[in-house]
Amino acid sequence: MLVLNYSHPLTQEQRTQIAAHCGVSSLEVRDLLAQIDRARPLADIAQELANAADLTPEAWQTTPIILNPPALAPVALALVAELHGRCGGFPTMLNIRPVAQSVPTRYEVAEIVNLQTLRDAARGRRI
Template structure:
């Protein structure tokens, strides 16, 4: 009987020690890697959920204007962008950037801002898009770098200018700047040794 009691206590002690060790391991993994794990689960759920429920009827070809300017795109401006891009239609997506504190990390702000755009990873490469930039240059540089990473190239960019006096809208579309072309032309000015 004493031998059975000793073996029973030993088994119970072994099970308890195993459970405690597993709990410690889980706690360590989550406390040390919580931001990474939560981001992975959040993105997997978000992309999986969107891909599951999003219908692709009529969405195979979308023409998007991502508006980072903080100002609404007026009807004539949207029409001019559509015409200059040669698109049959246009879908303007306002991307609120808000006020960014100078002591904030602009890279994190840019990533969070672009993350809020309702596009799946494969849609970044499949939809035609043009961007209306933020007026704050340091933040726009970080946003543009993030967009380049998602697209695999620079997007086309809208340049607005003040409208002539008496015009209905305060700003008009001056041009669409092809940033890929700007980059390609700039590459030709590099020395041959660095032209990789």
């Protein structure tokens, strides 16, 4: 299982939560910088972010990938579109949320969302 992390570094606790959600004993996490120049076209940025993962065309299509997207929504959406093209479908992604009433604020893995499954279910609701 490969986690492409374009957000804050994942804690050991979060890594353990991801592994438990996925039912795996080990993860490979690639921390990838997502600081971008907003004056540049999103398509170029998305391509560069995907290239930073350093995967072959075969690996994009065969490696089980979980995406921790960049926090900036337009960049995240452009990256998802780029990954869809490379993988042949939508990626699975992390949903990380604050732990209620934690002081200082801590974050936990709320769920792992298969975006392709969401898309397929939505397709059935198309009228």
